[in-house]
Amino acid sequence: MRYADFTPYDIVLLLQGLGVTLALFVGTTLIGLAIGLALAVAHHYRVPGCRPVIVLVTEALKNSPVLVQLFLVFFGIPAFLHIRMSPVEAATLTISLNTAAFAFVVFRSGIESIDRDQIEAAQVFGLSRSQILRLIIAPQAAAFSVGPLVGILVNQLQVTSLISVIGVFDLTKIGNILNLRTLQPFIVWAVIGLIYYLAAKTLAHAGGRIEAALRKSVKWGGI
Amino acid sequence: MIVAENVEKRFGDALVLKRVNLRVEPGEVVTILGASGSGKSTLIRCINGLEALSGGKITVDGHDVSTKAGLVAARRASATVFQLFNLYPHMTALGNITLAPIEVLKLPKAEAEARARALLDKVGLGAHAGAYPQQLSGGQRQRVGICRALAMQPRYLLLDEVTSALDPEMTGDVLRILAELADDGTTMVFVTHEIEFARHISSRIVFLEQGELIVDLPTAQFFAEDGGLAVPRIRQFLSKMKKD
Numbered sequence: 001m002r003y004a005d006f007t008p009y010d011i012v013l014l015l016q017g018l019g020v021t022l023a024l025f026v027g028t029t030l031i032g033l034a035i036g037l038a039l040a041v042a043h044h045y046r047v048p049g050c051r052p053v054i055v056l057v058t059e060a061l062k063n064s065p066v067l068v069q070l071f072l073v074f075f076g077i078p079a080f081l082h083i084r085m086s087p088v089e090a091a092t093l094t095i096s097l098n099t100a101a102f103a104f105v106v107f108r109s110g111i112e113s114i115d116r117d118q119i120e121a122a123q124v125f126g127l128s129r130s131q132i133l134r135l136i137i138a139p140q141a142a143a144f145s146v147g148p149l150v151g152i153l154v155n156q157l158q159v160t161s162l163i164s165v166i167g168v169f170d171l172t173k174i175g176n177i178l179n180l181r182t183l184q185p186f187i188v189w190a191v192i193g194l195i196y197y198l199a200a201k202t203l204a205h206a207g208g209r210i211e212a213a214l215r216k217s218v219k220w221g222g223i
Numbered sequence: 224m225i226v227a228e229n230v231e232k233r234f235g236d237a238l239v240l241k242r243v244n245l246r247v248e249p250g251e252v253v254t255i256l257g258a259s260g261s262g263k264s265t266l267i268r269c270i271n272g273l274e275a276l277s278g279g280k281i282t283v284d285g286h287d288v289s290t291k292a293g294l295v296a297a298r299r300a301s302a303t304v305f306q307l308f309n310l311y312p313h314m315t316a317l318g319n320i321t322l323a324p325i326e327v328l329k330l331p332k333a334e335a336e337a338r339a340r341a342l343l344d345k346v347g348l349g350a351h352a353g354a355y356p357q358q359l360s361g362g363q364r365q366r367v368g369i370c371r372a373l374a375m376q377p378r379y380l381l382l383d384e385v386t387s388a389l390d391p392e393m394t395g396d397v398l399r400i401l402a403e404l405a406d407d408g409t410t411m412v413f414v415t416h417e418i419e420f421a422r423h424i425s426s427r428i429v430f431l432e433q434g435e436l437i438v439d440l441p442t443a444q445f446f447a448e449d450g451g452l453a454v455p456r457i458r459q460f461l462s463k464m465k466k467d
Contacts, residue, residue, distance in 0.1 A: 121309035124271045125323035125375060126298045135322065139313050 004182055017174030018195060024170065025160050028092055029153055032099025039100065040107035041133065054104070061101035067162050070094045074166045091163035099156050106148045110141030143214045150207030154200045161196070171195060224248055224284065225270060225301075225379055225412065231278030232265050232434075239265050241434045242279065249378065252411045254421040254442075257431035258460060263414040264306075266431070267383045270412065271303050283379065299327075301379040302372035306387050308364040310356040316343065316367045317352040320374045328375065335374070342370040346400050362393025369400060380404065380411045387416065418464050422446060430457055 039058070042050045061069065074090035077083070085093075114137050122132045164173035175192035179185050225247040232240035239262045247253050255263045268274040270281055272294045281288045283297035310319050320339035324330045330338070343349050346366040356364050365385055372380055382401070386394040398420050405411065405424040415421055421428060421442075428445040430438040438457060444450035451457045 115309075117305065117307060117309040118311055120273055121303075121305060121311070122323075124273060124298055124301075124303045125371070126295065126327040127323060131326050135326065136311055143313075 006178075006182060006184075006187075010178060013174050013178065014171070014191070014195065017169060017171035018199070020169055021157075021160050021171040022199070024088070024091060024095065024163065024168070025157050028095040028099055028160075029156065031092070031096035032156075033103050033149075035096065035100035036103025037107050039104040040111055043104070043108055044111045044137075045129070058101040058104050061098055062105070066094065066098055066159050067165070069098060070162055070166060087163070087167040090166060091160075091168050095156065095160060095163070098159070099152070102152045102156075103149065106145045106152065107141065109148075110145040111137055113144050114140050143211075146207060146211040146214055150204055150211070153207070154204055157200055157203060158196060225281070227266070227270070227279065227281045229279035230266070230269060230276060230281060232262070232269055232274060233277040238277075239434045240269065240277075243431075243434075243436045245429060245436065245439070247379065247410065247412055249410050250408050251426045252405050252409075252413060252424050254413045254415060254425040254428045255431060256415070256418070256421065256428055256460070260433075261431040262434040263431055264383050267303070267381050267412065267414055270297075271301060271381055272298060299375075300377060301381055302375045302377035303381040303383065304365070304368050304372050304385045306384040308356070308361075308368045308388075310364055310367060310371070312356050315353050315355055316348065316359070316370075319356070319367055320371045323371070324374050338374055339370065342373055343367075346370060347396075360393065361389050362396045365389060365393070365397050366400060369397070373404075378410060380409055382411060382413045382415070384414050384416070416464065418461060430454075430460070432456055 039054050043054050070090065073094045074085060074087065078085045118136055119132055122136050127135070160170060161172040164170050164176060167173075171192060175188050179188040182188065225245070227243055227245040230240050230243040230245075231238065239260075243262075243266060245253070245266070255266060257263050265274060269276055270283070270288065272288045276289055281297075282293070283300050286296035286300070287293035288297045311322070314322065317336060317339050320342065321332070321335040324335040324338065325332055328335075340349065340352060343352055346369065348363060348366055348370070351359060351363060351367075354363075356367070359367065365388075368385070385401075386397050389397060394417070398417065401411070401413075402420075402424055413421065413425070425442045428438075428440060428442055428451070429436055430445075430451065438445065438451050438454055440451055445457075446452065452461070
């Protein structure tokens with residue numbers, strides 16, 4: 001076959017794919033964490049009518065395959081609402097919401113791990129809700145949440161590989177292209193797997209450092 | 224002045240405070256006695272607004288704690304020391320004490336810290352300003368709790384069984400500080416089982432029985448044969464406390 005061999009340009013292709021994967025991962029992580037945090041705060045403060053909706057939606061997102069969610073968003077919603085949605089938009093929406101559902105659980109647990117006694121003490125000394133959230137709950141909940149969140153995000157990094165099936169040119173899609181061109185699946189998928197592995201290990205290492213820093217700044221041994 | 228008028232508190236079907244009336248004048252030390260479950264702590268929690276009233280009214284310096292604005296003003300006038308300290312574990316002793324003065328009273332940080340250090344010195348914890356609650360003993364934590372309350376310069380100090388979680392030696396340390404505060408004229412509402420201490424520092428003693436305030440007498444009269452001791456339930460309670 002004319003294009004069967006690997007070429008130096010394949011490295012550029014792989015880097016492009018990695019760039020798309022990382023960009024989508026970072027973007028969906030930021031959006032997902034923000035939504036997850038907002039849901040946890042709304043849940044904690046019992047915003048009227050929110051609790052059942054939040055629980056229902058997050059349960060649905062956590063307990064159904066991400067690939068099915070992706071198909072629903074990419075094929076189902078545009079057909080139902082008669083709108084157009086690009087693969088990147090569908091991927092961003094799906095993975096952001098999926099991340100938000102898992103982040104919500106971690107943030108909610110972090111918030112609920114704070115003793116009611118501390119919050120009552122802050123209340124009787126006149127601190128407002130936002131001051132209590134910012135100064136009492138957030139620092140302790142953050143230290144509690146970082147470990148589980150890193151685990152979730154490492155998993156979400158792997159989940160991004162699913163977006164290749166709707167045509168996003170991420171790392172997995174590039175792997176598929178190289179595989180079809182070179183017909184050397186062992187080498188291609190070993191290299192792709194190694195890149196995902198290195199990215200995941202880097203993420204876990206960074207998360208571990210953040211966690212250590214947070215726990216260092218909150219020296220108590222309670223959590 | 225703290226005024227409770229016909230205060231009722233209900234948890235589900237249980238009525239834990241039954242038309243309680245209480246007045247605490249500035250400069251008084253009022254001790255609330257009663258068996259466990261008699262409603263003592265609930266009354267304190269109603270005064271500081273942690274429990275909503277089911278009936279009646281509580282005012283602190285005329286501010287109705289049932290209203291939002293009134294509660295804010297009432298909480299500025301009073302400060303609470305809790306049985307289990309309720310310190311913020313992620314903050315040092317200094318951080319615990321300065322948080323509310325900085326965030327609520329809007330004191331400059333340097334001024335709040337100077338005030339906090341002076342209080343820590345006063346309770347013998349000057350060297351522990353940078354310690355986290357986990358690094359302190361129970362008695363030390365409670366002294367930090369007292370400093371945290373005093374840093375707000377409250378007109379009224381509400382103390383909810385502040386020595387119950389402490390061993391006798393630590394209890395002595397804390398009671399000594401409270402006695403000094405009483406001598407300084409600090410107004411206190413004090414829930415305790417330390418009968419002898421209450422007798423020593425209180426100007427008045429009230430007795431709650433199953434949510435009802437059955438006796439409100441000056442201390443000397445409370446312990447007199449023809450005063451509080453003439454009430455069989457109080458005599459029984461005091462003799463049981465002495466045995467314990």
